Structures are given as C-alpha cells and as structure tokens.
Amino acid sequence: MSSNKGKDIAEGSSRAGDNAPDQQNPPPLSRYESQKRRDWNTFGQYLRNQRPPVALSQCNANQVLDFLRYLDQFGKTKVHLQGCVFFGQPEPPGPCTCPLKQAWGSLDALIGRLRAAYEENGGLPETNPFASGAIRVYLREVRDSQAKARGIPYKKKKKKRNPMKANDESSSFHMQ
Structure with a gap:
C-alpha cells in the first residue's frame, strides 16, 4: 500500500494496485453551463445587495430590468445618443462622449441563460421573471x-422554406 494513500484520495487520484474505488469526477461543465452558473450567481448577488435585499421568490420583472440597466455600466458597446454627430453612422470617424452599454446580443443571451437557470433552480415557468413580456x-x-444609433437597421432573418415540402403534393405522380 502506498504511504500517500490519504493524499491520493484527497486529491481524487487512485494508483494502480490500490484497491480504492474509482472516484468519478463529474465531467467539466460546458462553456454555456459555466456561464449560466456565473450569471445566476451574479444575479443572486445583485438581489442580495439591494436595500432591502430581495428574495429570489419575491423577484419580478422590475428587478430583472433594474439588473439589466445596472449591467450597462460594464458594457463595451458605444451607443451614440440622438444628438451625437456620429448618430446613425456605422463606422464613426472619431471618438465621442456617448456612453458604453451592454450590447443587445449579450443581454439577449444573458436573459436566455437566466431564464433556463431560474427553472433549473426550482422556479416555475409561469412565474419566471426572465420570461416576462x-x-x-x-x-x-x-x-x-442600438441598431438605429449605429445606422444599421435590424432585420429579422426569415426562416428558409424547404421547396421540396411545398411541392410534395404536386411533385408526386400516380402510375395508372
């Protein structure tokens, strides 16, 4: 037997010849799962830091909206204000004093992760504040x-229709 057996077990390793049972380490979390956990913990911390603190069970869409606005201070996306000379220009030629904000895509992804985390942590879908209108x-x-401020109109991508499905009835032929 190894003199380091206690150390090996504490570190989660096992040596050949030791009759220690295999200690299964859970597989590492995916990037998405890790980010979802971090986001969930950050939101929980935000609620605890409110005065007075807000219990997760009492959280509603207003707290979520306040959280999203709070995150803007950490944003990296320049959003030109209506009066800015660069408003509506996709590639402004110089710097301006307009604020940095969270990009829409980042907020959208964040809400998706928090919406999933809420239900994974025991919240009911019908009371999910992240799914609010x-x-x-x-x-x-x-x-x-943000699209208007950057002069880039947002156009929703249309789903492509499968032309084979549309023609299924007309393309089938009957042998007589």
Whole structure:
C-alpha cells in the first residue's frame, strides 16, 4: 500500500494496485453551463445587495430590468445618443462622449441563460421573471435603439422554406 494513500484520495487520484474505488469526477461543465452558473450567481448577488435585499421568490420583472440597466455600466458597446454627430453612422470617424452599454446580443443571451437557470433552480415557468413580456419589450427596444444609433437597421432573418415540402403534393405522380 502506498504511504500517500490519504493524499491520493484527497486529491481524487487512485494508483494502480490500490484497491480504492474509482472516484468519478463529474465531467467539466460546458462553456454555456459555466456561464449560466456565473450569471445566476451574479444575479443572486445583485438581489442580495439591494436595500432591502430581495428574495429570489419575491423577484419580478422590475428587478430583472433594474439588473439589466445596472449591467450597462460594464458594457463595451458605444451607443451614440440622438444628438451625437456620429448618430446613425456605422463606422464613426472619431471618438465621442456617448456612453458604453451592454450590447443587445449579450443581454439577449444573458436573459436566455437566466431564464433556463431560474427553472433549473426550482422556479416555475409561469412565474419566471426572465420570461416576462416586459423583458421582451425591453430587449426589443434596446435592439432597435442600438441598431438605429449605429445606422444599421435590424432585420429579422426569415426562416428558409424547404421547396421540396411545398411541392410534395404536386411533385408526386400516380402510375395508372
């Protein structure tokens, strides 16, 4: 027997010849799962830091909207204001004093992860504050205002229709 057996077990390793049972380490979390866990913990911390603190069970769309606005201070996307000389220009030629904000795509992905995490942590789908209509409206307004500020109209991608499905009935023939 190895003199380091206690150390090996504590470190999660096993040596050949030791009759220690295999200690299964859970597989590492995917990038998405890791980010979802970080986002969930960050949101929980945000609620605990409110005065007075807000219990997750008492959380509603207003706290989620406040959280999204709070995150803007850490954003890296320049969003030109209406009066800025670069408003509506996709590639402004110089710097300006317009604020940096969270990009719409980042907020949209964040809400998706938090929506999933809420239900994975025991929340009911019908009470999910991240699935609120107010959140969808806010995200749409952010998307539209950022697109307008950058002079890039947002166009929703249309789903491509499968031409074979549309012609299934007309393309089949009957042998007589």
